Amino acid sequence: MRMYDLIMKKRNGNELSKEEIDFFVDGYTQGSIPDYQVSALLMAIYFQKMNKTETTNLTMAMVNSGEIIDLSAIEGVKVDKHSTGGVGDTTTLILGPIVAAAGVPVAKMSGRGLGHTGGTIDKLESFDGFSVAMSIEKFIQNVNEVKIAIGGQTADLAPADKKLYALRDVTATVDNMSLIAGSIMSKKIASGADAIVLDIKTGSGAFMKSEDDAFELAREMVDIGTNVSRNTIGVITDMDQPLGFAVGNALEVKEAIDTLKGEGPEELTELCLTLGAHMLVLGKKAKDAQEAREILKDIIKSGKGLQKLRELVVAQGGNPAYVDDPSLFPLPTIVEPIISTQEGYVKAIKADDIGKAALVLGAGRETKESIIDLAVGIVLHKKIGDFVKIGDAIATIYANDSEKQKVAIKMVLNAYEIVAGKIIAKPLIKGIVTKDGMTKF
Ligand code: URA
Ligand code: CA
Numbered sequence: 001m002r003m004y005d006l007i008m009k010k011r012n013g014n015e016l017s018k019e020e021i022d023f024f025v026d027g028y029t030q031g032s033i034p035d036y037q038v039s040a041l042l043m044a045i046y047f048q049k050m051n052k053t054e055t056t057n058l059t060m061a062m063v064n065s066g067e068i069i070d071l072s073a074i075e076g077v078k079v080d081k082h083s084t085g086g087v088g089d090t091t092t093l094i095l096g097p098i099v100a101a102a103g104v105p106v107a108k109m110s111g112r113g114l115g116h117t118g119g120t121i122d123k124l125e126s127f128d129g130f131s132v133a134m135s136i137e138k139f140i141q142n143v144n145e146v147k148i149a150i151g152g153q154t155a156d157l158a159p160a161d162k163k164l165y166a167l168r169d170v171t172a173t174v175d176n177m178s179l180i181a182g183s184i185m186s187k188k189i190a191s192g193a194d195a196i197v198l199d200i201k202t203g204s205g206a207f208m209k210s211e212d213d214a215f216e217l218a219r220e221m222v223d224i225g226t227n228v229s230r231n232t233i234g235v236i237t238d239m240d241q242p243l244g245f246a247v248g249n250a251l252e253v254k255e256a257i258d259t260l261k262g263e264g265p266e267e268l269t270e271l272c273l274t275l276g277a278h279m280l281v282l283g284k285k286a287k288d289a290q291e292a293r294e295i296l297k298d299i300i301k302s303g304k305g306l307q308k309l310r311e312l313v314v315a316q317g318g319n320p321a322y323v324d325d326p327s328l329f330p331l332p333t334i335v336e337p338i339i340s341t342q343e344g345y346v347k348a349i350k351a352d353d354i355g356k357a358a359l360v361l362g363a364g365r366e367t368k369e370s371i372i373d374l375a376v377g378i379v380l381h382k383k384i385g386d387f388v389k390i391g392d393a394i395a396t397i398y399a400n401d402s403e404k405q406k407v408a409i410k411m412v413l414n415a416y417e418i419v420a421g422k423i424i425a426k427p428l429i430k431g432i433v434t435k436d437g438m439t440k441f
Pocket of ligand 1: 184
């Protein structure tokens with residue numbers, strides 16, 4: 001087989017066979033096929049696209065390029081959740097405990113990553129002593145005993161995807177649906193998931209700016225999952241403003257605790273109930289989403305979700321006293337309200353800009369070496385549709401550096417668009433994609 005022939009075949013709009021896809025993925029991972037030939041093939045794929053069979057074959061070739069985590073020693077259906085990313089997304093910290101409390105095993109491999117705030121692991125490290133360092137045996141034992149464990153991504157998962165994603169990033173070939181869907185699904189499948197619930201964000205703060213693109217990406221990912229016998233459901237959700245109120249690390253953990261107490265932001269609670277309900281159905285703990293939702297509401301109401309968070313923190317060496325006394329979480333030296341100089345209704349809050357403001361404060365990583373400040377961030381007090389008077393606090397800033405604080409305040413004020421006419425907030429859940437079809441709300 002010659003790489004040249006594969007490039008020409010795809011350039012001319014023909015389908016690549018499984019053997020051809022395996023050949024280029026293996027060859028690129030091993031280093032026997034050079035960047036320039038794979039770049040050319042990626043550009044051909046970008047223009048000519050891949051069909052469903054090719055997309056599935058590409059995904060599995062990337063899965064098979066590295067380690068595949070074997071979670072078969074965990075009892076029950078392992079349902080994983082993936083979010084395509086947004087600003088202030090605290091869902092894992094809430095979903096993990098409530099779903100585990102319902103009896104669905106949560107075996108979560110999480111990353112740290114670059115971003116506006118840290119990843120789930122960084123956030124959990126706000127609990128003094130919390131650690132993800134454990135053997136895979138201990139990880140599995142914890143899931144069997146506590147029903148939930150959060151591990152670091154130590155395994156060499158889908159190395160082909162890492163290499164291809166980096167190459168796509170510098171050759172303008174990231175935004176092809178097959179390539180994105182395959183990239184995300186390969187990592188989920190390699191981390192041992194039996195079933196997958198996808199939270200596909202759309203809006204100003206999301207990777208998928210348009211709703212149609214978000215539905216198309218969901219369709220693509222659900223079809224891959226279905227083709228390889230991983231029951232997959234895609235939920236399309238709004239990311240036109242940050243999720244909930246808090247953007248930061250310790251701040252988001254506190255928000256998660258509030259939500260587990262039943263006192264969280266309405267839309268964050270709604271998102272967790274929706275995603276969690278699908279996880280329960282896929283995990284065979286409820287017959288339908290309606291029944292699952294009632295189970296989850298009960299878990300929040302009875303305090304079982306909060307108790308599960310305590311158990312998770314204890315199992316991984318953290319101090320659970322923080323759950324009952326959030327004043328123990330790290331606090332910054334500066335806590336200051338941001339005062340509105342305008343009156344009217346909030347029409348938009350540019351989620352990306354709020355995220356960037358959090359990054360400026362030190363809540364996230366700009367490079368792999370950046371050190372995260374767990375205490376800093378932003379808590380919004382006004383969301384889309386709310387009325388604001390001059391002098392109202394639209395947000396509170398948590399900072400450890402007065403220069404950075406000044407810059408962040410400007411960014412937050414600029415992120416708000418306030419208008420005279422009444423604004424009705426759009427619904428959070430925009431639709432659902434399953435193997436049987438698509439529902440738009
Ligand atoms: N996230 C991924 O993991 N892969 C992509 O291709 C795009 C977003
Ligand atoms: Ca939040």
